[in-house]
Amino acid sequence: MRTRGVLVVGDGPAGCAAAIAAARAGCEVTMVGSGRARPVPECASLAALGLLDWLAPELATEPQIWLDAPTQAGRAVDRGQLDGGLRAAAVRAGVDYRHMAAAGLRPAMVSGRVVGMTGGGLDVEDRWVIDASGVNGWLRRHLRLEEVIDSRPWWLQRGFGTRIAEQGDPSFNIASHGWLWRRATASGCIWTALSSMRGGAVNWPSGMQPTGRIWLEKRHWRHLRCASGAGYFVCGDAAGYLDPATGDGLRFALESGARAGGLAAAALRWSERASVASALYADWVLQTYRAGRAALVDIYERAGLQVR
Numbered sequence: 001m002r003t004r005g006v007l008v009v010g011d012g013p014a015g016c017a018a019a020i021a022a023a024r025a026g027c028e029v030t031m032v033g034s035g036r037a038r039p040v041p042e043c044a045s046l047a048a049l050g051l052l053d054w055l056a057p058e059l060a061t062e063p064q065i066w067l068d069a070p071t072q073a074g075r076a077v078d079r080g081q082l083d084g085g086l087r088a089a090a091v092r093a094g095v096d097y098r099h100m101a102a103a104g105l106r107p108a109m110v111s112g113r114v115v116g117m118t119g120g121g122l123d124v125e126d127r128w129v130i131d132a133s134g135v136n137g138w139l140r141r142h143l144r145l146e147e148v149i150d151s152r153p154w155w156l157q158r159g160f161g162t163r164i165a166e167q168g169d170p171s172f173n174i175a176s177h178g179w180l181w182r183r184a185t186a187s188g189c190i191w192t193a194l195s196s197m198r199g200g201a202v203n204w205p206s207g208m209q210p211t212g213r214i215w216l217e218k219r220h221w222r223h224l225r226c227a228s229g230a231g232y233f234v235c236g237d238a239a240g241y242l243d244p245a246t247g248d249g250l251r252f253a254l255e256s257g258a259r260a261g262g263l264a265a266a267a268l269r270w271s272e273r274a275s276v277a278s279a280l281y282a283d284w285v286l287q288t289y290r291a292g293r294a295a296l297v298d299i300y301e302r303a304g305l306q307v308r
């Protein structure tokens with residue numbers, strides 16, 4: 001049995017941010033993740049870019065991550081490359097990164113408190129656990145944490161496409177059945193589409209067509225009733241998920257991860273402050289989610305797009 005300060009489950013942006021923040025605060029950190037790296041396109045907002053600059057400034061000069069130059073509307077990224085860069089930054093920060101799926105691993109509990117994980121040959125008994133496992137929610141499923149499903153199902157598609165010049169850039173076309181967002185890159189464009197109908201067709205503007213693979217996902221808006229508890233914090237999509245129209249997924253993942261990592265480190269050092277830190281974090285997650293949801297509902301209602 002190894003004893004360490006912080007265990008992070010999930011190796012996406014939220015998990016890497018949590019691991020880097022906790023390691024910088026002087027904790028011994030283990031991060032467990034699948035190592036999955038999907039080459040999907042996304043747009044990092046200016047706020048997300050600022051956080052990346054703080055967490056891993058060296059990534060700004062890694063050309064394979066970036067699909068275009070910085071603009072006032074953020075920067076297009078290859079998520080597989082970004083995640084790879086963040087994992088490497090976590091290792092450089094001293095994080096013990098284990099490639100493995102935690103699906104078969106269970107949270108280790110002592111007197112109703114999460115203290116680590118157990119099973120699959122990896123028994124780690126830590127004092128604070130951070131769940132950054134994305135929408136599948138490792139702790140939510142094992143601890144049966146209460147989750148609020150907040151919208152109808154949405155069908156999301158994304159990929160690369162040919163470049164067109166006649167629309168503003170980036171462009172966001174919304175209608176009663178869904179929307180199409182598009183942004184020019186150095187070699188074409190990246191796009192994301194949402195539909196309220198299964199198999200809903202994308203309304204391509206004239207002159208544009210998709211190129212290469214299209215990734216399809218079904219998602220709801222959802223959030224945990226409480227994103228922290230005895231011995232744990234939940235961050236990123238595992239804590240709250242809205243759709244990409246917020247343009248805020250990466251920012252929220254990085255910021256909630258960095259906050260959770262810093263707070264876990266503080267809770268290790270000053271255990272008497274842990275319950276206050278935990279309550280403040282859960283409140284911040286909830287308020288952030290609600291603000292994002294209210295903004296989306298406003299946009300969708302004006303477009304006649306039904307949320308429920």
Ligand SMILES: Cc1cc2nc3c(=O)[nH]c(=O)nc-3n(C[C@H](O)[C@H](O)[C@H](O)COP(=O)(O)OP(=O)(O)OC[C@H]3O[C@@H](n4cnc5c(N)ncnc54)[C@H](O)[C@@H]3O)c2cc1C
Nearest residue numbers: 010011012013014033034043102133134236237249250253
């Ligand atoms: C179609 C679409 C388009 C989007 N576009 C944008 C955009 O343009 N801009 C933006 O800011 N956001 C966008 N987002 C949102 C953004 O992708 C997410 O908010 C962000 O990825 C959340 O990061 P995360 O680290 O919380 O979760 P994830 O990125 O899902 O990372 C979780 C990681 O944990 C690993 N993992 C999960 N469970 C386990 C387990 N049991 N064991 C081990 N490893 C595990 C996974 O393999 C994964 O690597 C988009 C989302 C979608 C669906």
